[in-house]
Amino acid sequence: MLTQRFHEERFERVEDLDSIRDTVSRMIARHNISLAEGTCLDANLRAYARKNVSILTLGYGAAVNINVNPPPDRVHVIQIPLRGAAKVASGRAEIVSTSEQASVPDPVLGARMSWSADCEQLIVRLDGDEMKRHLQSMVGCTTIDNIRFAVGMDLRTPQNRTWVNAVQLLLGDVRARSGIMNHPLLAPQIESVLFTGLLLAQPHNYSELLVTEQDFSAPRKVRDVIRHIEEHPDLPLTVEQLAEQSGISIRALQKSFYKTVGCSPMAYLKEVRLRRVHDDLAIADPRSGVTVTDTALKWGFMHLGRFSGAYRERFGETPSMTLRR
CATH class of the missing domain: 1.10.10.60 (Homeodomain-like)
Structure with a gap:
């Protein structure tokens, strides 16, 4: 089990659709993927994972359609386009995700997505049970049901921009390997910043309760x-x-x-x-x-x-x- 250091996986110029699908399914959530007609896969993946947090950069090098069934462990997945765009539908919500708007599909409803051929995304996977524990700690109550974030995440707001900057800081330090983010005493605190920061920055069905707590x-x-x-x-x-x-x-x-x-x-x-x-x-x-x-x-x-x-x-x-x- 991944508990202390971030474990790295890296794939470049992958042309086998089944291989990349199986790897991403294991790292994030099980899904089906198909290539747009007339395109060829040229995928690149670089991923870092701990028990409660995974951070990936992923591009397929081709236009793809992705269908994600509701994951059984209720993980929260934040997808931040670094270039290109993706259409994302989750439940009744549909958005076009770009460098100005990330997507946070509802883990209860799953998602349907279409990535452009040039789309590359920074993806953060946060454990659903750990997210719930952070919210319980913040509001001082254990009666928390499924946390459901708004699907669109406006990256132009200062709060969300700060959260993305924290993700990128963590990613850069982990990639350096000699950085301090892998230290067993510090890494859990950085994880806490990601969980707590997202709960405060991105609207969800318990946001009003958090506002009340700070009123x-x-x-x-x-x-x-x-x-x-x-x-x-x-x-x-x-x-x-x-x-x-x-x-x-x-x-x-x-x-x-x-x-x-x-x-x-x-x-x-x-x-x-x-x-x-x-x-x-x-x-x-x-x-x-x-x-x-x-x-x-x-x-x-x-x-x-x-x-x-x-x-x-x-x-x-x-x-x-x-x-x-």
Whole structure:
């Protein structure tokens, strides 16, 4: 499994359609591809992949039609034309993707695409479960369904331009091989920039919730409760205590919390605690005597069975796996 360094694959002047299709299917998502009549394939691919992120530059050297079925693992694919153009349809949305507009096909609906013969694209593949975990962390709630981005990505906006620049910076450093992006301590942070940056820059079905999270006009009492939870997640907090401290009823606190944050105060507390456990385990040296049990108890998890299940659902691995990494 790719977990630490970016793994490179490179193909030049490929003329076998099945070969390039199988490689791209493995790197991004399974698809069918056909050549426009009277054209000959002359494909070039350069790809770098880790567990949660893949970055490719791809050109077919011919006009091609591509049909992508909804991938079972719900990956998010951002396609940025470096030259040429591509028609992209996903669900009812149809766009012409150029150097000014990237495409983000809906992973639930799949896509139909037609690339021009001179089209070459910078493609970023982001793991869907990891994207969901980043959004959950940003909004402090675990009730997140499929994330569905707008298909067209306007590359003229400062936010999206910055995101593409981050991708290109990462790509250039990884290609250099001696760069710092392959360092196991830094690479996950760079990955986080890509996931979080896309969630903030590109519209999606949870964008309004993110805006609410950053709205400083949110009720002051809710902000005070959030601050108290963030500062003291190790304390045996209850919703009754939080309501009493905020000076409002439990019902009013619950309702205001859902409206502002999207989940209950106790769900938010659980999320904060899970993040603190994960952070402690991620930096701990197993040889130092640190244990999963002690760390979980430190952050207020008294029922270790339920904690382990919640941790695995939240981070996609067991606490002991995080500790051993």
